[in-house]
Amino acid sequence: MLSRLLPAAVAVVACRWDPPEAQLYPEEAAVVRHAVDKRRREFTTVRHCARRALGRLGLPHGPVLPDRHGAPRWPSAVVGSLTHCEGYRAAALARASELAMLGIDVEPHEPLPAGVLDAIARPAERSWIRSAPPGTHWDRLLFSAKEAVYKAWYPRFGEQLEFTQAELRLDPAGTFTARLLTRPADPTAARGVPDPLTGRWLTGGGLVFTALAVPSPGPAPLRP
């Protein structure tokens, strides 16, 4: 499903169960040594997906360790994003020469728990959702799209984002845009990053899928 939302340059590998052959490197196992079984399983399986995705790109794999804010640390030639929820884990990876930013998210296609929409949505987003067409849990889609934006944004800029620091417009045709209401501290990192960002979404099999990919800018033009 996710691969339908992303360009062909992205290797997407998803698992609907935890394969027994999935293994962690010792450094990765150390990260989850005190975690509950559910957390260990999702952490392990999503890394299994990432290793297979790297293989599809023709790249070797090594430990995928989290940075201080939880973002997966990839080799510098790679951009990637991971997601997991009940019954689904996925990794999406691409060569950094192809993509500058990549974020994916999967959520159960169910209404958000009471109170969450008020915490994550801006007034314009709440107002749009109130009159949106039936058949889609737009609150959950908004949440997922914001998570995908964050997973693309953070590795690029190294900055955390509050949910209300991006204003999203959801399009029932299967796209969304995200206007960032904050400027990155390092404006050179924003070169070639469109404003607004555009992502895609779909629902199926009881899940909502969101994804965002920004192509790498081509090489700087040569001076005459």
Ligand SMILES: CC(C)(COP(=O)(O)OP(=O)(O)OC[C@H]1O[C@@H](n2cnc3c(N)ncnc32)[C@H](O)[C@@H]1OP(=O)(O)O)[C@@H](O)C(=O)NCCC(=O)NCCS
């Ligand atoms: C980090 C966060 C985005 C994860 O989303 P989630 O729906 O809870 O969980 P998912 O299963 O989809 O994704 C988890 C994976 O996200 C990745 N991740 C965690 N922090 C990340 C970050 N700062 N940047 C990029 N990816 C990150 C990790 O790979 C993690 O899996 P792992 O711990 O097994 O390696 C979420 O918990 C969070 O902190 N959100 C607050 C910030 C935010 O979303 N702001 C919205 C701005 S518009």
